[in-house]
Amino acid sequence: MNRRIFAILLLSVVMAGVVRAEDLRSLFINMPDSIMPALTKSERMDFLDYMDSNMKARVQNKLGGESEMIELKEDMLSVRTSQSGRMDMVLFPYKKGTNLICIIKTVTAQYDDSRLTFYNEDWTPVGSKSLIELPQFDDYLTREALKSDSLDVFKKQSMLRLQSVTPVDGALEFRYTSLDYIGEDAGKYRSWLKPEPLRYIWNGKRFRRK
Numbered sequence: 410m411n412r413r414i415f416a417i418l419l420l421s422v423v424m425a426g427v428v429r430a431e432d433l434r435s436l437f438i439n440m441p442d443s444i445m446p447a448l449t450k451s452e453r454m455d456f457l458d459y460m461d462s463n464m465k466a467r468v469q470n471k472l473g474g475e476s477e478m479i480e481l482k483e484d485m486l487s488v489r490t491s492q493s494g495r496m497d498m499v500l501f502p503y504k505k506g507t508n509l510i511c512i513i514k515t516v517t518a519q520y521d522d523s524r525l526t527f528y529n530e531d532w533t534p535v536g537s538k539s540l541i542e543l544p545q546f547d548d549y550l551t552r553e554a555l556k557s558d559s560l561d562v563f564k565k566q567s568m569l570r571l572q573s574v575t576p577v578d579g580a581l582e583f584r585y586t587s588l589d590y591i592g593e594d595a596g597k598y599r600s601w602l603k604p605e606p607l608r609y610i611w612n613g614k615r616f617r618r619k
Contacts, residue, residue, distance in 0.1 A: 431530045433484060433500055441532050447471045447490060485576055493518050499576040501611045513574050520586045521573035541616040544607050546570055549585040554601035563598055566591045581616060582606035
């Protein structure tokens with residue numbers, strides 16, 4: 410009997426030390442309202458109910474507009490927060506069996522512009538510098554551009570630098586989106602930008618440029 414009690418106590422201690430990762434749904438429901446201020450916890454729950462019922466996941470937000478969940482997977486979801494906004498939430502395996510939460514907020518006006526923030530499962534912010542070295546303007550340029558005598562002119566015309574971010578299979582893909590802001594000269598510079606997105610792979614600790 411004593412051996413059985415000892416075994417049960419030992420198992421309890423071991424299980425207490427196991428950290429279980431939170432699932433995407435729980436994290437989404439319990440996220441701080443400040444991350445998606447136009448939507449309440451109840452409305453986030455409604456999104457999931459609608460998706461589970463194969464219905465259009467649309468709700469009226471606090472601003473009087475309509476928000477819609479447009480994608481829901483085990484490790485990511487996407488919400489069109491307004492006519493000109495989108496929020497992606499993505500989970501990446503992180504420390505001690507937990508997940509790193511990546512929030513991508515994108516302004517979807519004429520040209521997309523994204524911002525990244527990272528959190529632990531308790532929604533404590535994690536500094537992006539410890540996780541990723543964000544692409545710089547030169548990273549998008551082709552060899553043709555880097556060798557051109559007109560590169561400085563192009564850089565001055567491209568002072569407004571926007572980029573979009575898309576989560577794809579354990580990675581983040583970055584695209585330069587401000588070229589057309591240059592105006593009538595945009596066409597001649599198009600070949601100066603790499604046609605493929607910049608892909609950053611998650612290795613469990615940091616995102617590394619592929």
